[in-house]
Amino acid sequence: MSVASLRHLILAVETQQRERARIFAEKMALADELASEKLRDSEEKAEKAVKELEQAMAEARKIAGDDALELQVALRKPAALQAPTSPAKSAAVTRRSGTAMMQSPGAPPVSPPLQNPTPPAYSTAVSEAALRELATDSSLESLRRQLEEELRRGREARRRLVELKYKALKTRDDSRNAAERAFQNGFLGRTDRLLADLQAAFANPLKATQLIDGALGVLDGIIYTFDTEVIPAVEKFATVAQDSVANVERPAEEAANHADRGRMILGEMRKSARFKTVAERRHVLSQVNSTLSVQPARPNAPVVEIKGVQELRLAVKTISTDLRALRPEMARAKTPPTPDLRPARAQVTEHFDQSFRGKTPSEGRRIRDQFIVEARGRYGADPATLAAVEKLINDEARARGIY
Numbered sequence: 001m002s003v004a005s006l007r008h009l010i011l012a013v014e015t016q017q018r019e020r021a022r023i024f025a026e027k028m029a030l031a032d033e034l035a036s037e038k039l040r041d042s043e044e045k046a047e048k049a050v051k052e053l054e055q056a057m058a059e060a061r062k063i064a065g066d067d068a069l070e071l072q073v074a075l076r077k078p079a080a081l082q083a084p085t086s087p088a089k090s091a092a093v094t095r096r097s098g099t100a101m102m103q104s105p106g107a108p109p110v111s112p113p114l115q116n117p118t119p120p121a122y123s124t125a126v127s128e129a130a131l132r133e134l135a136t137d138s139s140l141e142s143l144r145r146q147l148e149e150e151l152r153r154g155r156e157a158r159r160r161l162v163e164l165k166y167k168a169l170k171t172r173d174d175s176r177n178a179a180e181r182a183f184q185n186g187f188l189g190r191t192d193r194l195l196a197d198l199q200a201a202f203a204n205p206l207k208a209t210q211l212i213d214g215a216l217g218v219l220d221g222i223i224y225t226f227d228t229e230v231i232p233a234v235e236k237f238a239t240v241a242q243d244s245v246a247n248v249e250r251p252a253e254e255a256a257n258h259a260d261r262g263r264m265i266l267g268e269m270r271k272s273a274r275f276k277t278v279a280e281r282r283h284v285l286s287q288v289n290s291t292l293s294v295q296p297a298r299p300n301a302p303v304v305e306i307k308g309v310q311e312l313r314l315a316v317k318t319i320s321t322d323l324r325a326l327r328p329e330m331a332r333a334k335t336p337p338t339p340d341l342r343p344a345r346a347q348v349t350e351h352f353d354q355s356f357r358g359k360t361p362s363e364g365r366r367i368r369d370q371f372i373v374e375a376r377g378r379y380g381a382d383p384a385t386l387a388a389v390e391k392l393i394n395d396e397a398r399a400r401g402i403y
Contacts (some may be wrong), residue, residue, distance in 0.1 A: 006208065009333055010198045013326070017191045020319045024183055027315045028237075031308035032176060035241040038306065039165055042245070042252035046158040049252075049259035053151040056266040060144045063273050071135050074126070126276050139281035143269040143288060147262050154258035161251040168244030175237040182233035186225040187319070194218045208383060216330055223323050234316045238309045245306065261292060352396045364402035368393060 126134070194215055201211035265288060272284040355371075356364050371393045379386035397403075 005333060006198065006202050009329065010195065010202060012329075013191060013195055013198065016322055016326070017188065017195070020315075020322070021183075021188055023315050024187075024312075024319070027308065027312040028176065028180065031238065031241055031306060031312045032172070034306050034308040035172065035245055036169075038245040039168065039248055042248045043161060043165060045252040046154075046161050046255040049255035050151075050154045050158050052259045053147075053154045053262045056262045057147055057151050060147045060266055060269055063269055064140045064144045067140055067273050071131060074131050075128070075135060130277060133278050134276070134281075137278045137281060139278070139285045140269065140272060142285055143265055143272065146288065146292070147265045147269070150258045150262040150265065154255045154262070157251040157255040157258065161248055161255070164244075164248050164251065168248055172237070172240050172244055175233075175240040179230075179233040179237040182230045186230040187222065190218065190222040190225065194222065205380065205383065212330060212333055216327070219323070219327055219330060223320070223327070226320055226323060231316055231320065234312060238313055241309055242306055264288075264291065348392075349396070352400070356397070356400045356402060359402075361402060364397065364400065368397040368402055 197211055197215035197218055201208040201215065204211065268284050268288050272281045275281050275284070355367050359367065372390055375386060375389040375393065379389055
């Protein structure tokens with residue numbers, strides 16, 4: 001192997017190790033951050049749903065409370081506050097009251113007649129029988145309780161989401177640490193050893209073939225470990241990251257579903273409060289019950305695809321492909337092609353003729369061995385070229401009867 005080709009191989013391994021380590025770290029961090037962002041989005045969705053339900057619950061209590069108060073006022077309305085039956089009777093009453101005050105100057109002052117207050121919603125439009133029937137009707141209260149149940153379920157979904165989120169963070173941290181350890185030990189640590197073997201071959205050219213043979217064994221170990229330990233660990237992290245997000249998204253969807261139902265109930269409750277007959281209110285309640293019983297739930301949370309996780313998977317596969325591409329290059333370095341010395345043969349033939357002409361076999365062997373020593377001194381750093389030159393010297397000597 002030539003010094004230049006060995007240096008190129010070492011540089012290629014160093015570059016791959018450095019760049020792949022950087023890419024792996026970047027993709028792991030990106031996947032982790034995007035998964036955390038998805039968890040935050042789910043938590044915010046649940047919080048928003050519960051807040052909306054709480055606001056709806058506050059309005060529902062006010063609607064039910066105001067309606068009950070208006071009914072009480074209407075049922076307790078004194079008969080004296082009713083409007084007078086005729087203008088003449090009203091004028092007579094006023095004249096008598098005024099005459100009484102004028103005839104009794106020493107009596108305590110008498111307050112003027114009370115003016116009729118603004119009648120409540122039920123005072124003029126609803127009969128007393130209808131008012132009493134409305135007072136015993138529980139339609140509005142039933143709607144309020146249904147909304148209260150949606151609030152309870154929304155809060156329960158949020159509670160489960162928080163629990164799942166903390167479990168997801170712990171599981172994801174564990175799987176991320178395991179993937180990073182596997183990469184450190186299975187790729188970075190082993191490529192350090194591979195570089196050490198290649199650098200040893202660079203420092204010892206005569207043993208380069210043997211040392212590269214050992215480096216090939218190290219590379220095979222890296223490929224095997226990467227496929228059996230690093231890739232599975234990274235895949236587990238990717239699966240855990242996506243599953244944890246999906247698991248947390250489900251209760252967030254449930255909370256949003258309860259908020260939708262609560263919004264519908266509140267809208268019907270507002271409408272029901274405007275009705276002043278039991279039949280109308282019970283009709284609204286019946287419609288709500290029917291809607292809640294058949295309203296399709298939101299679909300299950302879709303399979304979550306996190307962009308950073310997909311990029312991490314692709315990066316790991318690319319590293320595995322690059323490792324496999326490195327092996328043929330190292331194998332070629334172990335057994336480099338034999339240099340073609342045919343163009344040089346014609347130039348050295350005359351020199352060999354002069355060197356071996358008229359020499360005894362023993363003198364010829366001594367000259368041949370001297371040529372080989374000179375070749376080793378000149379081509380010792382290039383084993384392939386040295387082997388080709390030694391073969392050329394031996395072939396020329398044998399052609400002249402020197403064995």
